Amino acid sequence: MMFGRCCCIQPEDGHEQVFHTATPMEFPPAGERKALQVPPDFSIRSVDSTASPGAGYISLSEEQKAREMTKLQHMIRDFVMEFLQGVFLDAVLEDGSVVPCRCVMDSKLSVLMLQVHSTTRTVDLTSIQEICSGKELKDLQVTTPLDDHCVTLVMADDRCVSFRFPDRQGREHFATCMKVLRLALD
Numbered sequence: 001m002m003f004g005r006c007c008c009i010q011p012e013d014g015h016e017q018v019f020h021t022a023t024p025m026e027f028p029p030a031g032e033r034k035a036l037q038v039p040p041d042f043s044i045r046s047v048d049s050t051a052s053p054g055a056g057y058i059s060l061s062e063e064q065k066a067r068e069m070t071k072l073q074h075m076i077r078d079f080v081m082e083f084l085q086g087v088f089l090d091a092v093l094e095d096g097s098v099v100p101c102r103c104v105m106d107s108k109l110s111v112l113m114l115q116v117h118s119t120t121r122t123v124d125l126t127s128i129q130e131i132c133s134g135k136e137l138k139d140l141q142v143t144t145p146l147d148d149h150c151v152t153l154v155m156a157d158d159r160c161v162s163f164r165f166p167d168r169q170g171r172e173h174f175a176t177c178m179k180v181l182r183l184a185l186d
Helices: 062-085 134-139 168-184
Strands: 087-092 098-105 111-116 119-124 128-133 150-155 160-164
Touching: 062 087, 062 098, 062 168, 098 160, 128 134, 128 168, 134 168, 150 168
Parallel strands: none
Antiparallel strands: 087 098, 087 160, 098 111, 111 119, 128 150, 150 160
């Protein structure tokens, strides 16, 4: 994990390290923490889709493509604005419990700062190799209990950090926006 090694198994000793459980820092009370907002019209289209196996892609008209692109641009813009100001996500610990993690993105949209208790780590978005959610999590070699509401960011050095969301829609909103931002840096 980002605050030690990761929720990923480390090859040298097979053990995990997670967030340091140092003295808690001053976070706003739970009810006052800014959470990530999912657009009400966001729909899930992921590897977890329940579409029939042979369904394939839906062909869109040019007008529909333009509307979808505008919708995506607005969604990414709103996501970025929230992360520039800072949002709280639930980071998953080794035992499956969660802790509040303050997440802030820099103005260049290239670095994500994660703050848990008194520990702060930064993630260069270009170091993110994979953004796994839903059924994709089964391919990760982790002992941390992750469920259908989790997203894991896997870095090039095998460090990772996982977040749990209230529902699949929140999970896919975060994963989709992070994937777009990561691809934009290539």
